[in-house]
Amino acid sequence: MTETYRVALAGNPNTGKSTLFNALTGLKQHTGNWAGKTVTLAEGTLTHKGINYQLIDLPGTYSIFSNSRDEEVARNYIVFEKPDVTLVVVDATSLERNLNLALQILEMTRNVIICINLIDEAEKRGISINERLLTRRLGVPVIKISARNKTGFPLLLDTIERLAEGKLVCEPARITYDKDIEIKIASLEPFVAEMVEDRISSRWVALRLLDGDESLLDELKSRLKVKEGSA
Incomplete structure (x- = not known):
């Protein structure tokens, strides 16, 4: 039987997370409620190079500090359900604000890919992002994409495959507190x-x-x- 890897999508509201989810899964998706929660769950499937993936679109949140039901659901899925890969979708035009959630998730799990979405909008505004430097600083893959135009999808899909199959090992940067x-x-x-x-x-x-x-x-x-x- 072919193994199915689980990929969770996390991100702030309005980062294009659901657009990315829809672009990756197409019509192969369904929605329902989380068990015991009044929070909508979207799940979909994707096949890449003969490998099957189950994608879970987590509720959009600004943090994972359990200040709301959405935050609790997203936190619990990442921590307790342990997806094989967590995609953190950030807005290229508001990178500093969005990276707050990404850093929180890096403290929770190692298998993370940072997807810098809306890169086309950032370029129109003259915003330049050095994803290689961010990769070195954060210790996880950072990939620039445009979910609307499917820009960067081949690299994203190949990176998901490598991370899910253990061919790529992440070493997330550790935040040092006072x-x-x-x-x-x-x-x-x-x-x-x-x-x-x-x-x-x-x-x-x-x-x-x-x-x-x-x-x-x-x-x-x-x-x-x-x-x-x-x-």
Whole structure:
């Protein structure tokens, strides 16, 4: 049986994320509600070089801090469902603002591709983006695309394939916080690592717990309890 890889699309609202999803999946998609949530889920399929992919269009969010139901859904999918690849779609004309979400996701998962969308609009405005420099700085592939015109799609699809199949290994840049926060992370992380093992980034969980993310704590308790009960 041919393996199907899962690819999640994340991004701020109005970055063209759903346009990219539609362009990649065409008519091979359907919508429904997330289990137990009043949040619409769009899923679609894509075949590239004989490999099948299931694409999940996550709700558009400005952060993954569980301040809203949409943010919780997007966060939980990336952290707990562990897609093989997460595409973070950013707007080339508002790159600085959009990269905030990208940096948050890089703390959660390694297999990330940054898609700089609307590159045609950026060029019209005289905006030049050095994707190779960003790739080196962020430690993950950064690809310029135009979802409307399907510009950059061959490179994007080949990069998804390489990342999903383990031919490409990402080393996301780690954000270093001030000394006091780093000391607290270092003291908390061993306890978190013992609890979550290697299923989730213990550093990211420690950060969220230090920030008082009760929603994540409840989710961890619920999901770890399920795993223990099924063992």
